Amino acid sequence: MNTLSYGLLSLLTRNSRTGYELMQHIQPFWPAKHSQIYPLLAQLEQKGYVEFVHVPQSDKPDKKVYTLTHIGREALRHWIAQPTDEPVTRDELALKVYCIGLVDKEQARKVLHEREVYYQEKKERFMKSYERIEQESVKPPEDLEIDDPLFGIYVLVQKATLKVDADLFWCKWMKSKLK
Amino acid sequence: MNTLSYGLLSLLTRNSRTGYELMQHIQPFWPAKHSQIYPLLAQLEQKGYVEFVHVPQSDKPDKKVYTLTHIGREALRHWIAQPTDEPVTRDELALKVYCIGLVDKEQARKVLHEREVYYQEKKERFMKSYERIEQESVKPPEDLEIDDPLFGIYVLVQKATLKVDADLFWCKWMKSKLK
DNA sequence: AGTTGCATGTAAGAGGTTACATGATTTC
DNA sequence: GAAATCATGTAACCTCTTACATGCAACT
Numbered sequence: 114m115n116t117l118s119y120g121l122l123s124l125l126t127r128n129s130r131t132g133y134e135l136m137q138h139i140q141p142f143w144p145a146k147h148s149q150i151y152p153l154l155a156q157l158e159q160k161g162y163v164e165f166v167h168v169p170q171s172d173k174p175d176k177k178v179y180t181l182t183h184i185g186r187e188a189l190r191h192w193i194a195q196p197t198d199e200p201v202t203r204d205e206l207a208l209k210v211y212c213i214g215l216v217d218k219e220q221a222r223k224v225l226h227e228r229e230v231y232y233q234e235k236k237e238r239f240m241k242s243y244e245r246i247e248q249e250s251v252k253p254p255e256d257l258e259i260d261d262p263l264f265g266i267y268v269l270v271q272k273a274t275l276k277v278d279a280d281l282f283w284c285k286w287m288k289s290k291l292k
Numbered sequence: 293m294n295t296l297s298y299g300l301l302s303l304l305t306r307n308s309r310t311g312y313e314l315m316q317h318i319q320p321f322w323p324a325k326h327s328q329i330y331p332l333l334a335q336l337e338q339k340g341y342v343e344f345v346h347v348p349q350s351d352k353p354d355k356k357v358y359t360l361t362h363i364g365r366e367a368l369r370h371w372i373a374q375p376t377d378e379p380v381t382r383d384e385l386a387l388k389v390y391c392i393g394l395v396d397k398e399q400a401r402k403v404l405h406e407r408e409v410y411y412q413e414k415k416e417r418f419m420k421s422y423e424r425i426e427q428e429s430v431k432p433p434e435d436l437e438i439d440d441p442l443f444g445i446y447v448l449v450q451k452a453t454l455k456v457d458a459d460l461f462w463c464k465w466m467k468s469k470l471k
Numbered sequence: 472a473g474t475t476g477c478a479t480g481t482a483a484g485a486g487g488t489t490a491c492a493t494g495a496t497t498t499c
Numbered sequence: 500g501a502a503a504t505c506a507t508g509t510a511a512c513c514t515c516t517t518a519c520a521t522g523c524a525a526c527t
Contacts, residue, residue, distance in 0.1 A: 115514075120387040126394065133478050142386045149515060151480060172524060174478040186394065193388050193395050197403060199410065200383035207321045207451070208299040209372050211444040215305065215365065216372050218438060224376060231378065259397060259470060265390040268469065272386070272462045279458040283451045290447065291438060294486075312506050328487060330508060351496060353506040 117145055118153050119192050122162060125181040126189065127262055132177065141273065154179060162188055210287075222291045229284035236277045242270045296324055297332050298371050301341060304360040305368065306441055311356065320452065333358060341367055389466075401470045408463035415456045421449045 120143045121135055130138070132154050136147045154177075157163045162185030165177040181189075206228055213221050246254050246267050257264045299322045300314050309317070311333050315326045333356075336342045341364030344356040360368075385407055392400050425433050425446050436443045 116382070116384050116387065117514085119384075123387045123391040126391040131478075132480095133476095142390065143382050144380060144515090146516060147479080148481080148517080155480095170478085173476085174522070176478060189391055190394050193392070193403065194399060197388060197406065198384040200381060200385065201323060202379060202381040203295070203322050204379035205295050205298075205377040206379065207448055208295065208302045209376060210448055210451075211321065212302040212305040212368055213372070213444055214439045214441070215369050220373060221438065224372065227376065259400065260393045262393070265392055268466060269386055269389055271465070272389075272459075275458040275462050276455065279454040280451075283454050286450070287447060296486085310506075311508095312504095323487090325488060326507075327489085327509080334508095349506085352504085353494070355506060 116198065117143055117149065118157060119189065121150065121153060121157065122181060122185050122189050125163060125179060126186070129178050129180040131179065218291045222288055225284055225287050225291065229281065229288070232277055232280045232284060236281065239270055239274045239277060246270065295377065296322055296328065297336060298368065300329065300332060300336065301360060301364050301368050304342065304358060305365070308357050308359040310358065397470045401467055404463055404466050404470065408460065408467070411456055411459045411463060415453070415460065418449055418453045418456060425449065
């Protein structure tokens with residue numbers, strides 16, 4: 114059982130989903146392609162952590178809707194209590210910045226500006242996520258309790274927003290250094 | 293030529309270094325084991341991007357000190373102008389937080405607290421890096437120019453500090469939610 | 472007519488980790 | 500006496516990406 118497998122089980126605690134949907138929704142937390150997810154789902158099914166129903170569709174391809182089983186839920190609970198792996202970030206920009214003195218300021222500003230635009234778009238997506246939570250929830254998101262199904266995504270959107278704000282601040286600060 | 297290869301060349305713009313030293317210094321930007329780095333260095337040498345001198349040692353094992361060549365430097369310049377890959381982060385904690393409602397508040401606090409301690413240690417390391425830059429540099433770090441060899445590390449330490457502060461803030465905020 | 476989205480799957484290859492292998496010196 | 504540091508390298512394995520494969524509906 115690797116981390117991605119537990120990630121898939123985690124997503125299934127909120128809804129039953131298809132492999133395709135799981136692939137889309139896990140992206141912000143653990144980027145993965147469908148070619149990695151489908152074989153893992155088959156393994157999880159064999160272990161009894163998930164079950165699926167085959168849903169035939171006429172206009173679109175048939176699909177398999179996966180549901181978390183009781184023993185899958187227990188596996189998740191056990192996993193949470195285990196030591197947590199350290200986060201891993203690999204950012205090509207950091208390597209470029211290390212030797213940014215090799216190019217002129219104009220070139221350097223261009224590299225930084227592109228990254229700033231990227232973070233700006235990311236920030237807008239997080240703001241939309243927050244709005245969706247506000248709409249879905251009966252109470253204001255700040256008052257969500259740990260046992261509320263929306264609690265997890267709400268606090269993760271907060272985490273992502275704090276991070277993207279720090280990244281945007283750094284980009285702007287860097288650009289000011291390159292004038 | 294993969295990103296790690298360019299990362300190794302980037303580090304060599306400041307100093308000549310051994311594979312072992314490169315392995316140690318690249319960790320904060322692009323985590324990699326020595327087993328990945330040594331074969332890449334051999335490739336970089338074959339391509340003429342780096343050169344090495346064999347340095348025999350009596351007390352410690354012999355070493356190979358690698359130096360960036362002119363064409364290695366040109367390859368770096370070309371790479372910087374190419375489109376930059378998006379940063380990739382994989383954090384097991386985010387997956388756990390998504391379904392944190394599965395465990396009780398005490399267990400959840402423990403998970404968050406461990407991560408807070410991890411970030412606290414990280415922050416202290418960054419503060420020491422900043423102090424080292426202050427000592428090495430003749431001018432205050434804020435006044436470093438793009439062409440100064442210390443500029444790159446200085447701005448990366450700033451980036452890392454902003455990020456770890458955001459992470460620490462989130463950890464504390466999360467813990468307050470779990471009371 | 473070409474792209475995008477839905478939906479699943481496999482195969483090949485690149486990237487990354489763990490383990491094996493060696494060996495002296497220093498620190499606990 | 501055991502573990503850590505320096506220093507290099509290879510082999511096996513797992514993880515992740517890219518490419519191959521299929522097919523219909525909707526949009527541009």
